[in-house]
Each structure stands twice: as C-alpha cells, then as structure tokens.
Amino acid sequence: MDSAGNEGRVARRQRRNREALLKAGHEVISEKGIDAATMMEIAERADVASGTIYNYFKSKDELAIAVLELVMEQLARRIEDVTNTFADPAQVYAFGIRTVLETATGDMRWRQLLHRSEVIADAIFQRMGPFAIRDVQNATSAGRFSTPDPDLTWRMSCFAIVGVSLAITKDELPASVIDETVVRLLCMAGMSETDSRELASRPRPSLPPEAAPNWSKAKAR
Amino acid sequence: MDSAGNEGRVARRQRRNREALLKAGHEVISEKGIDAATMMEIAERADVASGTIYNYFKSKDELAIAVLELVMEQLARRIEDVTNTFADPAQVYAFGIRTVLETATGDMRWRQLLHRSEVIADAIFQRMGPFAIRDVQNATSAGRFSTPDPDLTWRMSCFAIVGVSLAITKDELPASVIDETVVRLLCMAGMSETDSRELASRPRPSLPPEAAPNWSKAKAR
C-alpha cells in the first residue's frame, strides 16, 4: 500500500463499510429501538454480510453506542452553532438542555433510543460533555451558577433529562413539563429559583435545520 | 375449596411458588444482572419448571420489575422507620436520597441492578415515590423547599441517583461524590446552596439492619 498519504482500495472499502454500517445502524435502531434491531437487518441495509459487522464493532452494543454517540455529537454541533453568539454562558447551558429535551421527545427517531437509558445518557454525557461542562464552568466563573463539581452536575442532568424524556414519550407526563425541567436543572447547577425561571423563559432562537449527517467522524473502538 | 377464609392446597402452593420465584429471581438477578439471569436458573432455584414462571409473570421483564419493586419497598420501609421521628421534612428527604445512593453503591447485590437504569429508576420512582413526594410537599409547605411539581422533581432525582450510582460502581467517580450529589438534589428541590450544604452535613442516624425479606407482599401483575 502507498505509505504516503494516498489511500488504497482496502482502506477505501473499509471506510465505506464503516460508514454504511453506522448509517444503517442509525436507521434500524431509530425505527425499532436497540433491542428489536437485528444485526441481520443492519447488515443487509449496509450491504455486507452479517459476520462483517464484527470486523468493525465488537458487539451489537458497541455498534449502538457508536451510533448514539455520533447522533449526540451532531446535535451538540448544531447547538454550538446557535449558541456561540450568546453572551450569557448560563443561557448557553439552558438552551442546550432544552434542545436535548425537545429533540428527544419530539423527533420520532429519538424516541426508540430512550429505552436503553444508560446507553443514551452516557452518550449524551460523553459527547455533549465537553461543551456542557465548559458552559457550566463559564457560568460559575461569571457568578451565574455555583456548583463545585460541573462534571457531577452534568452527569446528573443527563440522566434526569433522559428520565423526563422517557416519561413524556410514554405519556406519563405532558410535553409542557419541559419548561419546569429546565428550571429545576438550572437550580441544580446552583442558580436561584427566581433567576432560573427568568432565564428559562427568555425567548430563544430556533435550531438550524439538520445537515446531512457525516458518518465518517466515528471513532474506532 | 373452602369458600370461607380457609386456604386450600392449591392456593398454598401458588403462594409458595410465587414467593420462591421472587426470592430466586432476586438472588440470580443480584448475582448476574437482569440480562445475564436466565429463566432456567431462576426456575431451578425456585424448584419449578421453567414454563411455570409464566403462570406467575407475563415475561422475564415483569419478573425483574416485580423483584426490583419489592426490594425498593423494603428499603423505603426501613428508611421510614428511621425518619418518622425527624422534625424537618427536608431532612427526611435528604436522608432518603442519601440512603438510596449509599445502598446502591455499597451493597453488592444492588450493583448489578443498575445496569438497566430505566427499570431500577422506575422502581425507585414508583415505590419510594409516595414517601418522597409527601416529604417534598411537606418541606415545601414548611418553606424549606420550593418546587411547584414534586412529582417531576422526584422523577428527575431518581434518574440522577441511578446515574451517579452507576458511575460510582464503574469507578468513574469516587464514592465521596455522594455528599455533593445530595447537595445538588436539594438545590434542585429549590433549597439554597447554603441551606442544602448545611442540611447535607448534619449527623445522621444509622439505618436499622435489614430484616428477613418478606416475599409475599408482591402485587399480582
């Protein structure tokens, strides 16, 4: 193989296969949920043999995790594109958690993902963490939040968000609790009830439309 | 069959079977986790045929849910026994969430249960909810908390507790974060940072030892 930057046919095929598997995995998992998705169907849609999946992912769970992490990264990037003009870091954080809640409950493709809570919560924690934790730190420096452990606060928030989203999709709670959920999470980050409520009720810009997903960003596992 | 209060042999055997299944289910699930537990092993330990389980529980998941809900109810009762002398309802709540965190991370039998977060979080929510929500309401009336939706706050807390417990058992966080977790959950319930920290640091009585579990309290599903 060309030891210079040039990519051989094998490497090209591998990249194609990995991307096709992530795309197919996303489709099938979004339609049926992680548990009901079968490796056979994913393989067929990616146009590879079922055994080939295991050259790319150690198990079904790892494939699912890779898919969810990509989805999260893409949402994080869309949020970042809107919020990088906000002056108040607390507002960036509030916009982020609200957007995750609204996407998780509103986008049909997300609903199925919630049923394996620890997987989706972990993906949110890991992939949106760098942004979210930075925002919490900035907001704490600015005196808006007061939490000594932004990592812990963010981890708790991820699970709480998934829990509320799950309840909304199961119609155990109305979608209108999203407002109060944001308020409570701001309180958890150390903001006063009054400030939280004011911040949560500010007008918000809308999220830009979803770009065509780029499946090649997946990390090897 | 005796139509008076007297119980026939059939009813007696059914009660024995149900209890044996719950006990066996608890053992096996605690040792291996919900997913790795097999119906065969549970049936063997309960000394019934595998098919018999389905006379008592519609599916493996329902059996697991019944087991977890019983475990939660028993813990709730032990907490209640200690806290019913507390004067401050906020302190009752704080003691409850701390106890769940410590039990979930300290008791080896709990560690396996955390891996199906939505199941355990739901069991906590359902079975400890009556107590917890009452405490939050009392604390709000007493001016210690301020949350307009105790149900939502409790639901968020359950998922956050499971998330933190999971991270501790995976050694992603030290057990010492339990203190700060309690503080953050009190903030979420609407208490100020200062008050939360004071409340979380108060000395606590110890939980009474675990009584022999009573497997007959299970509800039919």
Add this chain to the structure above:
DNA sequence: TCTCATAACTGAATGATTTTCAAGATAGAG
C-alpha cells in the same frame, strides 16, 4: 369414598438472535 372437570405444572420443542469460524476472495508488495 369415588369420579370428574378444572386448573396448574412440566420440560421438550420452537423460534429468534447474536456471534463464531472455516473457506473463499482480494489487494498490493515484491
């Protein structure tokens, strides 16, 4: 006490899936 209908129990068979692996391609270095 005997008989019979009903309900519960049994465990082998079913069916659905993930994962493995031996055999067959394929690329690209020499």
Add this chain to the structure above:
DNA sequence: CTCTATCTTGAAAATCATTCAGTTATGAGA
C-alpha cells in the same frame, strides 16, 4: 505474476425466552 496477509462471506453453533401438548393434582359433588 505470485504469494501472503487481510477482509468478507454465510452457514452453523450457541443461547435463550417463550409456547404448548401432555401429565398430574386438586377438590366439589355424588
């Protein structure tokens, strides 16, 4: 052009949850 290392294939193995036809036990009525 050849050879080897690597990837792909798809059939077979392995694992379970769940079903169900056949067996057994119970207790009401005669």
